[in-house]
Amino acid sequence: MFFTYILLSKVDGKYYYGSCANIEIRLKAHNSGKVRSTKGRRPLVLHYQESFDTKSDAIRRENFFKSIDGYNWLKNQGII
Helix, strand or coil: CEEEEEEEECCCCCEEEEEECCHHHHHHHHHCCCCHHHHHHCCEEEEEEEEECCHHHHHHHHHHHCCHHHHHHHHHCCCC
């Protein structure tokens, strides 16, 4: 099982989009400062997640979220 996730920073209110195989371990890595892109934005909370059978599907969905079409879809769904 693979996941695409959205984290919300409690410091600046911004979102981080990612994908992984184990969401609990990945969230701990983000909050412990091991991920450079989120180190200064801690603490982070899991805001949204989707699960996939393959890693490639999870990465494809992450890339969609990072696109303007994905941003608009997330806004229209009330996710962000």
